[in-house]
Amino acid sequence: MIEFQVDRHSGVATYLQLVNQVKQALRLGVLEPGDRLPTARAVVEATAINPNTVLKAYRELEREGLVEPRPGQGTFVTRSLSRPEAAADSPLRADLVDWVTRAHAAGLGREDVLALVEAALAEAAARPRGAARPTRAGTERPSREDTT
Amino acid sequence: MTGTLWLAWRQQRLLILTAALLVTALTVWVALGRADLIEAISGYDLSQCKGWNGECPPETYGAMTESNGGIRLLGAIGLALPAAIGMFWGAPLIGRELESGTIKVVLTQDSGVRSWFAARFGLAALCAVTVSTAVAALIAWWWAPISNMYDGVYWHDPYILNASGPSAVAGALFALAAGTAIGLLVRRTLPAMGATLAVVLAVAAVLTYFRRDFVTPVDRITPGMQPKRLIGSAWSAGYRYLTPDGAQHPLENCLFSGEQLRACMDGHGFVGRVHKVYPSSDFWTFQGIDTTVYLLLALALVALTTVRLRGRRLG
Amino acid sequence: MNDPTAEPALRATAIGQRFRGNRALHDCDFELPAGRIAALVGPNGAGKSTLFHLMTGLLRPTTGEMRVFGAVPGTRAARTRTAFISQDKPLYPQFTVAEMLAVGRRLSPRHWDQAKAERIVGEGGISPKTRIGTLSGGKRTRVALALALGKQADLLLLDEPLADLDPLVRHEVTGLLMAEVADRGITVVISSHVLPELENVCDHVLLLQGGRIRLAGDTQDLREAYTRLTGRADPDTPDGLPPGADRAAVVHATTTGRHLSALLRNAPGTSLPSGVDEHWITRAPSLEEILLAHLRSAPRNAAHATEAAA
Structure with a gap:
């Protein structure tokens, strides 16, 4: 089960906060296909938000094909967002952990690391779509070789 | 109705209990007092002391007179009863609900x-009638064996005329209705209690003062200088002088006695004296006036309360 | 979601209210569809409590008419469908909690849910045998809420229910209310002079100021109907707004030095005010920004009217 947190001051629409929290849970494997989402009643009792906001969030998740309502039973997760590449034992993740360790060793703080990741993401997005994948794969491989 | 009746009972049960205790205590007191009185006067011929005949034997008088203090005290309690009911039962009946805002809870329910x-008014009225009937009856019961006796308590004393009989019950109902209406208008309990006391006392005073204007007294005419008839248990309404044409003239014309009076009467051409009195049977006439006035006022006040409540200025 | 032909939960038509010659409300027109959670907001003394008393039938309007699901407030038809908690949350201090709930059970037997009322009280850790007079403010609110929710009304009217509550209780009570809405799809009008505590709760808003309805409608529609404008004030116009901007659409604008900040009504059918181009930083305003802009642009006589309403 997932427990929602609503931040009134985040500036993000409340229903989007709920959607994002479900997606996050799906990515991290906290929620798996077949799991039931909490009822609107349970969510609003805990978060003190308008029930329609919860329903709107669930409709959005349904629209994205992540959950489905089953009449009389509740809303169930139909698809996972967790990808093998992001799992705890995946090589990509191990690489990233290594890289972060090196960054820390080089004296970069958390903020610096996040900024660097943001920048790298932006840089990758700016490259031509076709070229992005091989290039990234290309840059990844040597770095992995470096560390092993 | 059952729900509102439960609420009325729950809110008034303390008052009802207090009233029941009060009536019980009074009943015990009166029963004892009356038993003492009966014992004291047994063996005496009271008929000699009826009214104000002036020939009441001292021993007989002494046997009766012991109870007069108690009867007067009970009568005083009876006199205060309507005001107390108006203040402590009527004024908070709606006033406190408005003051505390709880009327907003109650009047937004289904009922x-x-x-x-x-x-709530029905229950309060029932209790007011019960209590005032009990007290009025206790007064009458204690007083009956020595009613209108020489130098005792007479029917026209407020202890009897105002505090017993149907008018006492009507007075209690009026006071309750007045307190209720004033509470609704004033919307605060304490000021409403004060205003209720003032209104109840004022109406009682006005009635006591003016009700005789509506009843014609009986003329007892004594020609010339003949001794006046003894008053008995009648209620004196003053003296007049009579001229041969049948006209009556104020007492102030001849405020003398003996020879001076004779001279004065002759000088004015007065041929007789008139003693205006209300006979004791007028007790019921006065009771009728008081009861009617109180009941009409009570009815008008309940109507006013109902109209105001339905006019909805309750928020 | 709601049947558009259904009676609105509330309909006020040209409502006016006078107290001893003082105008507390005037020309109030609004409609609240059933199933909405409406925030009734406005400064203290704006006439919020008066409006509630008109909705409950505790007060009759001097002019105009109020309808609750089509019925006159205060009539049996309206009363059985309405529950009300007034600002001071009046309860009988000498009653026990159980007796206070019995008032609801016995006076509103039609739909009364004793189990629910007892649960709401019990979840607050309140023993039914406790005297009302000994309860803290938060617990009193809980009892008042149990009384209102136990009635199972279709329209819940709550006058400043969250004032004087600590944040934890406030969250708890709001959660309780929202759970009731989720369960039964009821209509709620909840007033506050602090909007942010209702921003996540309401989907409809009524802004009352100086006895008048300044703004009424769906919160999403309202946010889409206005644009917040920020940027460098135009040196060529006295008010700093773009020369082509429709001045009639300006709700409120301030300039601080060269910086301009304004709230404008969008041109009909578009998502931008007329005469505003992409050189300006525009964004959808928050509900609070819209309400504050309207309150700040109060007409000069509003202060006077507010006093009369107090």
Whole structure:
């Protein structure tokens, strides 16, 4: 089960906060296909938000094909967002952990690391779509070789 | 209605209990007092002391007179009863609900204002009638063996005329209705209690003062200088002088006695004296006036309360 | 979601209210569809409590008419469908909690849910045998809420229910209310002079100021109907707004030095005010920004009217 947190001051629409929290849970494997989402009643009792906001969030998740309502039973997760590449034992993740360790060793703080990741993401997005994948794969491989 | 009646009972049960205790205590007191009185006067011929005949034997007088203090005290309690009912039962009946705002809780339930008011006023009225009837009856019961006796308590004393009989019950109902209406208008309990006391006392005073204007006294005419008839248990309404044409003239014309009076009467051409009195049977006439006035006022006040409640200025 | 032909939960038509010659409300027109959670907001003394008393039938309007699901407030038809908690949350201090609930059970037997009322009280850790007079403010609110929710009304009217509550209780009570809405799809009008505590709760808003309805409608529609404008004030116009901007659409604008900040009504059918181009930083305003802009642009006589309403 997932427990929602609503931040009134985040500036993000409340229903989007709920959607994002479900997606996050799906990515991290906290929620798996077949799991039931909490009822609107349970969510609003805990978060003190308008029930329609919860329903709107669930409709959005349904629209994205992540959950489905089953009449009389509740809303169930139909698809996972967790990808093998992001799992705890995946090589990509191990690489990233290594890289972060090196960054820390080089004296970069958390903020610096996040900024660097943001920048790298932006840089990758700016490259031509076709070229992005091989290039990234290309840059990844040597770095992995470096560390092993 | 059952719900509003339950609420009325729950809110008034302390008052009802207090009233029941009060009536019980008074009953015990009166029963004892009356038993003492009966014992004291047994063996005496009271008929000699009826009214104000002036020939009451001292021993007989002494046997009766012991109870007069108690009867007067009970009468005073009876006199205060309507005001107390108005202040402590009537004024908070709606006033406190308005003051505390709880009327907003009660009048937004399924049962409406009519049922709510009918239940709480009905219960209060029932209790007021019961208590005032009991006290009025106790007064009459204690007083009956020595009613209108020489130098005792007479029917026209306020202890009897105002505090016993149907008018006492009507007075209690009026006071309750007045307190209720004033509470609704003033919307605060304490000021409403003060205003209720003032209104109840004022009406009682006005009635006491003016009700004789509506009843014609009986003329007892004594020609010339003949001794006046003894008053008996009648209620004196003053003296007049009579001229041969049948006209009556104020007492102030000849404020003398003996020879001076004779001279004065001759000088004015007065041929007789008139003693205006209300016979004791007028007790019921006065009671009738008081009862009618109190009941009409009570009715008008309940109507006013109902209209105001339905006019909805309750927020 | 709601049947558009259904009676609105509330309909006020040209409502006016006078107290001893003082105008507390005037020309109030609004409609609240059933199933909405409406925030009734406005400064203290704006006439919020008066409006509630008109909705409950505790007060009759001097002019105009109020309808609750089509019925006159205060009549049996309206009363059985309405529950009200007034600002001071009046309860009988000498009653026990159980007796206070019995008032609801016995006076509103039609739909009364004793189990629910007892649960709401019990979840607050309140014993039914406790005297009302000994309860803290938060617990009193809980009892008042149990009384209102136990009635199972279709329209819940709550006058400043969250004032004087600590944040934890406030959250708890709001959660309780929202759970009731989720369960039964009821209509709620909840007033506050602090909007942010209702921003996540309401989907409809009524802004009352100086006895008048300044703004009424769906919160999403309202946010889409206005644009917040920020940027460098135009040196060529006295008010700093773009020369082509429709001045009639300006709700409120301030300039601080060269910086301009304004709230404008969008041109009909578009998502931008007329005469505003992409050189300006525009964004959808928050509900609070819209309400504050309207309150700040109060007409000069509003202060006077507010006093009369107090």
